Amino acid sequence: MSNPTNNPMLLKITEIQGRGRSLVSTQPLKAGQVILQDSPILLYPATTPSKNGEFSNFCSNCFKKLHVNSTNSNNLNSCPSCSYHALFCNPNCQTSALSGSHSTWVCQALNYIRYSSPNLPFLQDPDTQIQARFLVSAYNLAVTSPSNFQLLLSLQGEAPLIPNPQTQALHSFIASLSPPQSGFGFSPELTAALLAKDKQNAFGLMDENSTDERTVRAYGIYPKASFFNHDCLPNACRFDYVDGSNSGGSSGSAVPDNITSNTDIIIRVIHDVPEGREICLSYFPVTWTYLERQTRLKDDYGFECDCDRCKVEVNWKEEDDNSGTGMEPDNDEAMEGSDEDANEADNDFPHAYFFVKYVCDRDNCGGTLAPLPPSQDSSPSDVLECNVCGRLRKEEEDDMDGDNGNDEDGDMLEE
Numbered sequence: 001m002s003n004p005t006n007n008p009m010l011l012k013i014t015e016i017q018g019r020g021r022s023l024v025s026t027q028p029l030k031a032g033q034v035i036l037q038d039s040p041i042l043l044y045p046a047t048t049p050s051k052n053g054e055f056s057n058f059c060s061n062c063f064k065k066l067h068v069n070s071t072n073s074n075n076l077n078s079c080p081s082c083s084y085h086a087l088f089c090n091p092n093c094q095t096s097a098l099s100g101s102h103s104t105w106v107c108q109a110l111n112y113i114r115y116s117s118p119n120l121p122f123l124q125d126p127d128t129q130i131q132a133r134f135l136v137s138a139y140n141l142a143v144t145s146p147s148n149f150q151l152l153l154s155l156q157g158e159a160p161l162i163p164n165p166q167t168q169a170l171h172s173f174i175a176s177l178s179p180p181q182s183g184f185g186f187s188p189e190l191t192a193a194l195l196a197k198d199k200q201n202a203f204g205l206m207d208e209n210s211t212d213e214r215t216v217r218a219y220g221i222y223p224k225a226s227f228f229n230h231d232c233l234p235n236a237c238r239f240d241y242v243d244g245s246n247s248g249g250s251s252g253s254a255v256p257d258n259i260t261s262n263t264d265i266i267i268r269v270i271h272d273v274p275e276g277r278e279i280c281l282s283y284f285p286v287t288w289t290y291l292e293r294q295t296r297l298k299d300d301y302g303f304e305c306d307c308d309r310c311k312v313e314v315n316w317k318e319e320d321d322n323s324g325t326g327m328e329p330d331n332d333e334a335m336e337g338s339d340e341d342a343n344e345a346d347n348d349f350p351h352a353y354f355f356v357k358y359v360c361d362r363d364n365c366g367g368t369l370a371p372l373p374p375s376q377d378s379s380p381s382d383v384l385e386c387n388v389c390g391r392l393r394k395e396e397e398d399d400m401d402g403d404n405g406n407d408e409d410g411d412m413l414e415e
């Protein structure tokens with residue numbers, strides 16, 4: 001198998017028993033180092049314009065935020081035949097989408113999903129609508145880029161032998177939209193396989209709305225990044241810069257120079273990693289409780305996590321596991337107390353340091369922080385970037401030496 005990363009010196013694919021294909025460091029990695037940059041083979045919208053006549057808030061090709069109002073909507077580039085109200089941020093996106101991701105069939109199919117969902121009971125669930133939009137994009141990809149469709153099918157994700165009723169209903173719905181003929185055929189089994197690939201491999205590109213709530217604007221399939229396994233205390237995290245800044249964030253300062261497209265993602269290591277270590281991401285916010293994590297991993301990814309953090313938290317009492325921060329109040333207090341208390345806290349909560357240093361403390365964020373890339377001479381950066389809200393935090397020297405820190409240790413560089 002060819003190396004999936006664009007820096008073959010840093011990572012290699014290794015088969016690890018019980019985990020499948022895994023990415024392992026081939027040399028020591030420095031905190032903040034970019035280990036992968038990846039482009040999507042498929043992007044599809046997470047939301048749909050909600051009211052009749054309302055335009056999409058995002059470019060329907062690159063998902064950059066559009067500031068649409070009744071006075072400027074006529075000046076934006078639109079799809080000539082679109083009642084889905086797709087808009088594009090520039091003529092290049094328009095041209096590229098009309099011959100690819102927003103083909104005439106996609107345009108009609110998205111429009112149908114949008115307007116028929118109130119009348120079709122099974123399509124009223126927003127998650128089912130997302131699956132329907134994914135299937136439209138995937139069956140379109142089979143025609144516009146057979147090699148990328150093949151790549152999608154090669155990703156991890158097994159469908160049940162017999163498609164379940166929900167999949168059958170989605171398949172019949174897509175069949176009613178007359179999908180374009182491709183060399184891959186069209187069957188309930190293929191639909192089930194596609195849904196399994198999407199569930200296990202899609203990355204969400206986030207958006208921040210006016211109430212500071214973070215929602216997903218689009219989902220993407222990134223074939224190289226799909227080889228990262230999960231760990232509840234990851235040693236790497238993913239950044240995207242869809243609007244020219246970290247998603248949802250106001251800063252443009254941390255956008256890497258070599259990013260080629262606004263829909264690329266990059267993966268950076270959170271702290272130094274020795275050679276031969278598996279590199280893992282967290283598939284969801286690290287602030288989720290043990291129960292939330294195990295449930296998601298079992299339901300969507302089909303495995304039980306026995307990472308170091310889960311081995312500790314499995315012994316926690318239920319009431320200790322419901323703070324939503326991963327940090328239980330008892331241990332928080334213990335950390336400020338005597339050495340004895342601190343030792344006890346270490347045993348019960350050895351990952352406290354990770355939470356203090358690498359989890360964003362902005363309200364409702366829960367993003368993961370990674371240092372900016374090291375400088376040319378490999379000196380580490382003392383500025384950490386949140387991969388959800390985009391805030392940059394300067395780390396004080398003395399927080400680096402394991403004192404468990406507190407909020408006063410870091411200066412926020414921006415509001």
Ligand SMILES: C[S@@+](CC[C@H](N)C(=O)[O-])C[C@H]1O[C@@H](n2cnc3c(N)ncnc32)[C@H](O)[C@@H]1O
Pocket residue numbers: 018019020021022155156200201226227228229230231300301302303304305
């Ligand atoms: C995005 S893929 C990761 C790459 C995958 N291992 C492969 O072979 O292509 C997600 C799948 O990897 C496996 N996986 C990821 N993290 C795991 C872990 N911590 N333990 C066991 N299996 C894991 C699960 O099968 C999961 O559905």
